Amino acid sequence: MPKPLRTRIADLLHSAWIGATGRVSRTVLASLGIALGVAAYVALSGIAASNQAALLDRLDALGANLQVVTPGQDAARQTIPLPDYAPETIARQSDVEQVGVFTTPPEKIQIFKNQLVPASNGNALALNITAPGALDAIGAAYAHGHGIDRNNEHLPVAVLGSEAAWRLGVTDVGDRVLIDNEWYGVIGILDPLPQAATFNTSAIIGRAWAIAHYPDQAASIAKINAIYVRTTSGDAETLRRTIAHAANLTGGNVSVTASADLSKARNATNDSLTTLGLMIGVIALAVGGMSIANMMIVTIMERRGEIGLRRALGATPGNIRMQFVTEAAMLSALGGLAGILIGTGTAGGVAFAAGQPFVLDWVGLPLAWGVAVTVGILAGLYPASRAARLTPTEALRSE
Amino acid sequence: MSPLGQPMVGGSPWQGESEQTGDGFLSLRGVNVSDPADALLTLENVTKAFAGKDGTMTQILHPTTLTIGRDERIAIVGPSGSGKSTLLSLLGTLDMPTSGIVRYDGDDVTAMSEHRRSDLRAARIGFVFQQFHLIASVSALENVMIGLQYTALPRAERRDRAATALEQVGLGHRLRHRPSQLSGGEQQRVAIARALVKQPDIIFADEPTGALDTDTGHTILNLLFDAADSGASLVVVTHDPNVAARFPRRLHIRDGMVREMTGETTTESPQSDGIGQLPLTEDAERTATTREEDNHA
Numbered sequence: 271m272p273k274p275l276r277t278r279i280a281d282l283l284h285s286a287w288i289g290a291t292g293r294v295s296r297t298v299l300a301s302l303g304i305a306l307g308v309a310a311y312v313a314l315s316g317i318a319a320s321n322q323a324a325l326l327d328r329l330d331a332l333g334a335n336l337q338v339v340t341p342g343q344d345a346a347r348q349t350i351p352l353p354d355y356a357p358e359t360i361a362r363q364s365d366v367e368q369v370g371v372f373t374t375p376p377e378k379i380q381i382f383k384n385q386l387v388p389a390s391n392g393n394a395l396a397l398n399i400t401a402p403g404a405l406d407a408i409g410a411a412y413a414h415g416h417g418i419d420r421n422n423e424h425l426p427v428a429v430l431g432s433e434a435a436w437r438l439g440v441t442d443v444g445d446r447v448l449i450d451n452e453w454y455g456v457i458g459i460l461d462p463l464p465q466a467a468t469f470n471t472s473a474i475i476g477r478a479w480a481i482a483h484y485p486d487q488a489a490s491i492a493k494i495n496a497i498y499v500r501t502t503s504g505d506a507e508t509l510r511r512t513i514a515h516a517a518n519l520t521g522g523n524v525s526v527t528a529s530a531d532l533s534k535a536r537n538a539t540n541d542s543l544t545t546l547g548l549m550i551g552v553i554a555l556a557v558g559g560m561s562i563a564n565m566m567i568v569t570i571m572e573r574r575g576e577i578g579l580r581r582a583l584g585a586t587p588g589n590i591r592m593q594f595v596t597e598a599a600m601l602s603a604l605g606g607l608a609g610i611l612i613g614t615g616t617a618g619g620v621a622f623a624a625g626q627p628f629v630l631d632w633v634g635l636p637l638a639w640g641v642a643v644t645v646g647i648l649a650g651l652y653p654a655s656r657a658a659r660l661t662p663t664e665a666l667r668s669e
Numbered sequence: 670m671s672p673l674g675q676p677m678v679g680g681s682p683w684q685g686e687s688e689q690t691g692d693g694f695l696s697l698r699g700v701n702v703s704d705p706a707d708a709l710l711t712l713e714n715v716t717k718a719f720a721g722k723d724g725t726m727t728q729i730l731h732p733t734t735l736t737i738g739r740d741e742r743i744a745i746v747g748p749s750g751s752g753k754s755t756l757l758s759l760l761g762t763l764d765m766p767t768s769g770i771v772r773y774d775g776d777d778v779t780a781m782s783e784h785r786r787s788d789l790r791a792a793r794i795g796f797v798f799q800q801f802h803l804i805a806s807v808s809a810l811e812n813v814m815i816g817l818q819y820t821a822l823p824r825a826e827r828r829d830r831a832a833t834a835l836e837q838v839g840l841g842h843r844l845r846h847r848p849s850q851l852s853g854g855e856q857q858r859v860a861i862a863r864a865l866v867k868q869p870d871i872i873f874a875d876e877p878t879g880a881l882d883t884d885t886g887h888t889i890l891n892l893l894f895d896a897a898d899s900g901a902s903l904v905v906v907t908h909d910p911n912v913a914a915r916f917p918r919r920l921h922i923r924d925g926m927v928r929e930m931t932g933e934t935t936t937e938s939p940q941s942d943g944i945g946q947l948p949l950t951e952d953a954e955r956t957a958t959t960r961e962e963d964n965h966a
Contacts, residue, residue: 273820273821281824580819581787583791583819584819589787662764663755667754
């Protein structure tokens with residue numbers, strides 16, 4: 271009657287466990303190579319992933335996923351206005367996350383702290399007119415206060431860019447500034463916006479108020495000056511084409527500016543460190559596999575008596591082979607687990623020390639472990655088949 | 670005088686010897702060897718030779734025909750290097766003969782696959798070794814359970830049987846102890862428990878008392894007899910005449926020649942190995958010599 275499969279597996283694992291834990295220090299040393307291999311891969315790919323996450327955060331903050339749509343020019347260098355439907359059609363594209371619309375400001379506007387400042391001291395500040403929520407699309411953060419929304423877009427209120435606030439000597443909300451001889455209450459001061467530097471030196475007011483305040487220029491103010499489009503991090507060139515087409519369905523020229531260099535950098539960072547981790551891991555795993563094979567050969571020489579005994583007790587050569595292959599696999603499985611722990615700890619520690627977000631390729635962990643176990647099985651094959659070839663009498667005689 | 674025709678004891682080299690001494694086989698072996706149904710294990714013209722480094726064959730065991738019956742108690746004696754362990758390996762199916770046939774319960778072992786031989790050992794043959802061969806890192810109970818690892822029994826059943834076997838050898842209180850925590854005698858008792866746990870047809874013991882002092886050796890031998898009393902044959906290899914003297918049937922092996930021994934006084938024998946030896950018949954000597962020449966040729 272053959273042994274049930276479950277019993278066979280249980281016996282196999284049990285024998286392997288006895289063998290692997292019989293000499294703890296040797297087991298630890300033999301598994302160390304595998305542990306280091308897995309740890310190298312897990313740690314380096316973890317560090318790479320954390321680095322990348324931090325870098326991507328920073329790139330995105332710099333506007334790697336921000337595109338700016340502005341009116342194009344025709345052959346005669348005449349500006350082709352963006353159609354009014356452009357924000358809606360752009361927003362409909364699948365890779366577009368947020369759209370912020372800025373309309374055309376009145377010309378020759380000057381901005382001062384108060385009327386005492388000479389008109390020649392213009393501060394080089396610009397006025398921007400926005401629909402509610404447009405600053406959010408840029409990814410603006412407020413040092414103080416908040417932005418233009420539906421409740422205040424009809425009121426004489428302004429949001430100041432960080433540089434503009436400094437030049438105007440405004441330190442907090444509630445202050446007033448004089449824009450084109452009209453007092454505006456400051457409701458928000460922006461943090462610096464590296465991704466859209468033009469807003470740093472701007473005062474931003476609501477479109478509804480601007481149209482109402484400059485009735486003679488209402489038509490011009492309603493025209494779209496720029497659309498800021500926040501996208502997912504896809505291929506920049508494809509996104510640009512999609513957005514350009516959506517911005518003017520009739521095929522008229524539009525200008526779509528992407529932070530192209532940043533996008534390239536973003537794509538380039540994806541793989542290099544992970545590849546390095548993988549290479550180091552593979553080398554260390556190969557060395558680890560050899561150290562397991564080496565240790566198994568020594569083990570088998572030392573345990574010839576046990577092999578002979580097991581053969582006398584009825585083990586077939588196949589049983590002996592399986593026992594030692596399982597033992598080698600168990601060594602590498604233990605080493606792999608240790609490596610995952612060490613690697614995860616290292617990656618976590620480094621990310622913590624560098625103040626980066628801790629990111630780990632969780633799918634890669636069982637994969638790395640599986641590879642380690644496979645290496646162990648391969649490493650065990652030759653020593654195990656040597657053990658299986660021993661005749662019972664040879665094996666028993668040797669002790 | 671075909672050995673196949675006389676599966677029990679017949680054939681060279683001691684066929685003539687028996688005739689010469691006028692001693693019946695029955696009285697020699699203490700078992701009814703004329704009844705083939707009682708034969709557990711037979712060697713038919715079995716030889717064993719090993720190839721030397723220069724390619725020449727060294728004959729370890731000359732053509733041997735013998736039968737081991739059920740419930741027999743046999744001692745194999747002889748000086749070291751005489752081929753005792755080789756004979757035991759052949760009887761225990763651990764090794765295959767160079768020529769001849771080994772039959773277990775009538776089945777030709779030499780024709781069996783490695784797998785079937787392993788199954789045979791797993792289910793029906795028990796071994797006890799001089800060096801105990803216990804696994805140092807596991808308990809006595811686990812060591813005995815290994816004796817059943819290659820059978821189809823579930824683990825729980827193996828555990829129960831192993832505990833019972835250890836109690837049988839007086840180690841019921843030492844189940845959890847590791848070999849290093851046991852004395853030499855206790856370790857050998859664990860090894861005996863491992864052999865008898867499968868309730869074998871036959872137990873082979875290779876110098877079971879060789880590593881033990883006299884008193885402990887005596888106890889171990891008693892245990893082996895007790896174990897065999899549950900229905901197994903017992904074959905013990907020993908170089909100790911006092912041990913051999915306790916067996917009703919003794920095989921003497923010297924220079925690869927196996928002979929049956931008679932008489933009770935073994936220690937007073939003038940032979941250098943201290944074991945009584947019967948003179949070979951001319952016939953037997955000639956047979957052995959012929960085979961040796963064949964092999965050299």
